[in-house]
Amino acid sequence: MIRILVAACMVALAVVPASAETLNKTYSYFSVGGTTLDQLEDELNRRGPRVKSTGQRHPGATQMQFNTRLGYLEKDGKCRVVDAKVTVKAKVILPRWRRRGAADPDTRLIWDTLSDDIKRHEEQHVGIARDYARKLESKLMMLGRQPDCAIAQQKAAATADTILARHDKAQAAFDRAESANYEKRLIRLMRQRINLIESGKIPG
Numbered sequence: 001m002i003r004i005l006v007a008a009c010m011v012a013l014a015v016v017p018a019s020a021e022t023l024n025k026t027y028s029y030f031s032v033g034g035t036t037l038d039q040l041e042d043e044l045n046r047r048g049p050r051v052k053s054t055g056q057r058h059p060g061a062t063q064m065q066f067n068t069r070l071g072y073l074e075k076d077g078k079c080r081v082v083d084a085k086v087t088v089k090a091k092v093i094l095p096r097w098r099r100r101g102a103a104d105p106d107t108r109l110i111w112d113t114l115s116d117d118i119k120r121h122e123e124q125h126v127g128i129a130r131d132y133a134r135k136l137e138s139k140l141m142m143l144g145r146q147p148d149c150a151i152a153q154q155k156a157a158a159t160a161d162t163i164l165a166r167h168d169k170a171q172a173a174f175d176r177a178e179s180a181n182y183e184k185r186l187i188r189l190m191r192q193r194i195n196l197i198e199s200g201k202i203p204g
């Protein structure tokens with residue numbers, strides 16, 4: 001079962017052996033060229049990862065898979081979940097600017113601010129997924145004794161569907177909030193970066 005989020009966040013659920021870690025995160029990058037803001041915007045629109053649900057490209061994306069490992073115990077004619085481990089495998093896709101050195105300082109300032117914000121945004125998507133993986137583990141462990149293991153498995157699957165639906169809504173709500181505050185946030189972040197540059201704490 002595959003869910004594609006409008007938030008440029010692709011999510012799948014699979015029941016497979018999982019590691020003991022809650023999160024397995026990797027990064028990949030796509031290159032963008034250009035030396036002006038218009039050129040950079042065009043490059044992002046042409047080269048950014050495409051989200052299947054909208055058919056649009058985004059400046060960043062996160063592909064995520066929820067992997068579940070369940071252990072059942074059948075005793076005294078009843079069956080229950082005795083072990084639940086849910087891990088998130090996340091691949092964060094980010095832009096990498098190839099011609100930064102050839103651009104003017106204002107363009108570099110805006111790109112550096114935007115690039116940091118894109119990364120923060122995608123990392124937050126991963127954080128939301130990790131939180132819901134923990135919630136799913138907790139809910140699975142609370143299922144209680146069932147008449148048999150077939151019913152216990154059905155209950156576990158239904159619980160996973162419910163929690164992942166809530167996860168999808170949380171990711172979409174996060175994107176809506178981010179979109180609503182985009183311009184104000186970027187201006188605030190640029191001012192903060194300018195202050196850091198002027199104080200010598202980061203390079204310009």
